[in-house]
Amino acid sequence: MVEKKDIRDLSLPEIEEFFRSTNEKPFRAKQVYEWIWKKNCRSFSEMTSLSRETRTLLEENFHFSVLQPAGESVSSDGTVKSIFKLPDGALVESVLIPADSRTTACISSQAGCALACRFCATGMLGFTRNLTFTEIFDQVVILNQQSERFHGKPLSNIVYMGMGEPLMNYEAVIRSIEKITSAKALGMSPQRITVSSVGIPKMIRKMADDNVKFHFALSLHAATNEKRDQIIPLNKKHPLQELTEALKYYHEKTGKRFTIEYILFRNFNDSLEDAKSLALFCKSFPVKINLIGYNPVENSGFGQSDPEKVRTFKEFLESRNMIVNTRKSRGKDIDAACGQLALRNSEKRKGKSEK
Ligand code: SF4
Structure with missing residues (x-):
């Protein structure tokens, strides 16, 4: 039997071609495309403007690959964490974060x-697979509905900061962003999208060459090789000097400012010396710095920095005329840090199979 293709893998011309080859009117393709991307339908039976015969024809040739919601928890601070089951059983997480006038979706790419990375629950899980662009896109659609349901307004921002390293699944990430920003789909501004990476120099250059319109954030978390090697194993392969060259290239080519994400870990990277190293690292390009409170992950060995140290760290950077924001960790009561729920689930499964 021929395996059915996911209808959402087809471009509009490809759907038109399918209709031509089956002696159907090609203009039907536009209707199908609108049902899929504008109205976000996930079954052929929902396409009520098509005849029953056309829907059956589509059903016989294609399928929809959809995310199955597998759990939702709401934090006392309003953060909503969702877990989704993929068609092959793999689990991914997304987090909806309300803050002031914004609601931000933090989505997974793998x-x-x-x-x-040593501080990260997803890193402890190991790699299962890349997500398809529709699996990434669907998280945004579902979190947009969640945002309406919980907060009475649509999503304002999207960050690729959930499970996985987005630049290692570049093509699917770019295709998902094309759909999120397309007027024929969600129509969001690329200015509201941030792709966050621990820094793969080759891919940072590629983003610059592709002249991407979304924001880029580098998850730096330590500004010396000695410390970064301890928490981000990739740093041994691509040390800070190499990263700096790629970031300079990115800035020169795009003229854009990017964000440095810096999680403060208690007594590891939160001293005045560390702040000086960070300022030195940032001197080659204009950046905005986000200092992030750590959402502790069991068995990581890292804890949250003391408020006094955070204040001193921030004040030092500001004294160097740097733009600095502090971000509190959110949803602690629901394991909202990326990978925490999936890690717990996998530990439970392991526990069961060992019993
Ligand atoms: S921090 Fe990001 S890159 Fe590092 S292990 Fe976690 S998901 Fe992967």
Whole structure:
């Protein structure tokens, strides 16, 4: 039997071609495309403007690959964490974060992650697979509905900061962003989208060459090789000097400012010396710095920085005329840090199979 293709993998011309080859009117393709991307339908039976025969024809040739909601928890601070089951059983997480006038969706680009950063629950899970662009896109659609349901307004921002390293699944990430920003689909501004990476120099250059319109954020978390090697194993392969060259290239080519994400870990990277190293690292390009409170992950060995140290760290950077924001960790009561729920689930499964 021929395996059915996911209808959403087809471009509009490809759907038109399918209709031509089956002696159907090609203009039907536009209707199908609108049902899929504008009205976000996930079954052929919902396409009520098509005849029963056309719907059956589509059903016989294509399928919809959809995310199955597998859990939702709401934090006392309003953060909503969702877990989704993929068609092959892999689990991914997304988090909806309300703050002031914004609601931000933090979405995953991979099931698990191969990079094994020491502070990260997803890193402890290991890598399962890349998500398809529709699996990434669907998280945004579902979180947009969640945002309406919980907060009475649509999503304002999207960050690719959930499970996985987005630049290691570049093509699917770019295709998902094309759909999120397309007037024929969600129609959001690329200015509201941030792709966050621990820094793969080759891919940072590629983003610059592709002249991407979304924001870029580098998850730096330590500004010396000695410390970064300890928490981000990829740094041994691509040390800070190499990263700096790629970031300079990115800035020169795009003229854009990017964000440095810096999680403050208690007594590891939160001293005045560390702040000086960070300021030195940032001197080659204009950046905005987000200092992030750590959402502790069991067995990571890292804890949250003391408020006094955070204040001193921030004040030092500001004294160097740097733009600095502090971000609190959110949803602690629901394991909202990326990968925490999936890690718990996998530990439970392991526990069961060992019993
Ligand atoms: S921090 Fe990001 S890159 Fe590192 S292990 Fe976690 S998901 Fe992967």
